Amino acid sequence: MAESVPASLILDAYKEIFREARGGRPSEPLGWVLSVPDTHQKSVLAALDKERALRTLTCATEDEANAIAAGLWIGGEPCILMIQHAGLYASINTLRGVAIDGKVPIFYMIGLLQRERDKDPRDSRHSMVRWCEPLLDTFGVPHARLEGPDDVPLIAKYFKLSRERRGPAAVLVGLETM
Amino acid sequence: MKRGDDPKRAAEPVTAMKPEELLKLIAGARGDAICVPTMTTAPEWRDIAPDDLSISCVGFMGGASSLGLGLALANPKRRVVVFDGDGSLLMQLGSLATIAGAGPRNLTHLLFKNGVYHTSGAQNIPGGFDVDFVLMAKGAGYRTAYAIHEIDEFKRRLPSLFRDEGPLFVELHTGLADKTPMTARGGTPFPDQVDHLRKKLTG
Numbered sequence: 107m108a109e110s111v112p113a114s115l116i117l118d119a120y121k122e123i124f125r126e127a128r129g130g131r132p133s134e135p136l137g138w139v140l141s142v143p144d145t146h147q148k149s150v151l152a153a154l155d156k157e158r159a160l161r162t163l164t165c166a167t168e169d170e171a172n173a174i175a176a177g178l179w180i181g182g183e184p185c186i187l188m189i190q191h192a193g194l195y196a197s198i199n200t201l202r203g204v205a206i207d208g209k210v211p212i213f214y215m216i217g218l219l220q221r222e223r224d225k226d227p228r229d230s231r232h233s234m235v236r237w238c239e240p241l242l243d244t245f246g247v248p249h250a251r252l253e254g255p256d257d258v259p260l261i262a263k264y265f266k267l268s269r270e271r272r273g274p275a276a277v278l279v280g281l282e283t284m
Numbered sequence: 285m286k287r288g289d290d291p292k293r294a295a296e297p298v299t300a301m302k303p304e305e306l307l308k309l310i311a312g313a314r315g316d317a318i319c320v321p322t323m324t325t326a327p328e329w330r331d332i333a334p335d336d337l338s339i340s341c342v343g344f345m346g347g348a349s350s351l352g353l354g355l356a357l358a359n360p361k362r363r364v365v366v367f368d369g370d371g372s373l374l375m376q377l378g379s380l381a382t383i384a385g386a387g388p389r390n391l392t393h394l395l396f397k398n399g400v401y402h403t404s405g406a407q408n409i410p411g412g413f414d415v416d417f418v419l420m421a422k423g424a425g426y427r428t429a430y431a432i433h434e435i436d437e438f439k440r441r442l443p444s445l446f447r448d449e450g451p452l453f454v455e456l457h458t459g460l461a462d463k464t465p466m467t468a469r470g471g472t473p474f475p476d477q478v479d480h481l482r483k484k485l486t487g
Contacts, residue, residue, distance in 0.1 A: 138357070163382070166376075170353075170382050171350075173353075174351070174354035177354020180355060180481050180485060181354070181486070182485060183354075199345065200344075203343060208478060210475075272475075
């Protein structure tokens with residue numbers, strides 16, 4: 107059964123990812139979080155508001171977030187995108203153009219709003235939840251499920267995978283973070 | 285309907301500036317600024333400024349301004365200049381608010397306004413030439429926003445485009461470019477441009 111993940115664990119993972127991406131060099135900010143507000147990850151977004159080491163930029167659309175991420179990466183700045191599944195659907199052409207065809211590594215944390223605790227997302231009653239993984243599969247985007255605190259190391263793993271593959275990679279946030 | 289017959293085009297200045305002339309002037313004044321051309325400015329810019337600190341985005345569906353924002357945030361000590369189009373900006377109009385919210389002091393957002401989707405056959409953009417992007421940029425919260433209609437004014441203001449604190453928005457009233465990405469294909473593939481620019485910026 108899926109469990110909620112505390113925001114503090116996710117933020118700690120982000121910081122460690124950014125430290126490693128910078129080779130341990132000190133930096134202000136340590137890294138960037140580009141978000142289009144997501145109900146499912148709102149506790150993380152609230153915690154980010156109080157976080158001084160990370161800079162959060164709220165974007166009007168996921169399309170923008172993808173292009174901003176490309177600019178940051180070209181300039182040597184690490185970043186993570188936090189979006190919801192509806193935003194993935196809305197921006198899939200930009201993901202294709204920038205992260206896949208453009209070979210820009212972009213890592214996504216995608217909230218699965220309305221995912222049922224006791225159901226596999228692929229069996230969800232809600233199409234937004236049910237088609238998310240098949241959509242990522244169609245575009246060849248590697249993805250993992252964040253189904254509880256034990257899965258938090260997957261965030262770093264898939265961030266690194268996006269860099270190694272020079273493309274997109276995603277972690278799907280199964281239940282609302284706390 | 286031919287371009288000149290459309291009543292919505294009535295607001296277009298009789299002496300619209302030539303985009304090629306503007307780009308040549310920018311190239312001469314930019315110094316080490318990163319430039320982000322999109323759509324009809326891209327073919328001419330790659331001839332004027334090959335192999336430099338530029339990245340062209342064609343097929344980005346309006347993403348040039350956001351790409352420029354990312355570059356500006358990553359390189360706060362270097363000026364970033366976006367050569368946007370009016371049709372392109374309409375595709376990601378929210379980027380005006382996102383840019384204003386981020387407040388990059390080193391970002392200059394130039395809008396080459398011609399009133400049409402030139403690359404796809406010069407269909408009018410919604411609202412045609414009458415759409416007031418300066419008002420939108422001001423409303424979004426850009427530090428400064430204004431329009432330039434004539435080449436002499438552009439020459440006079442040119443140094444300030446690289447000096448004034450951003451985010452700075454300038455609507456340039458232009459005619460149509462001689463080339464589009466459809467009539468002048470080619471150029472360096474985007475992934476190679478990414479590698480090239482990243483190497484230059486990060487060493």
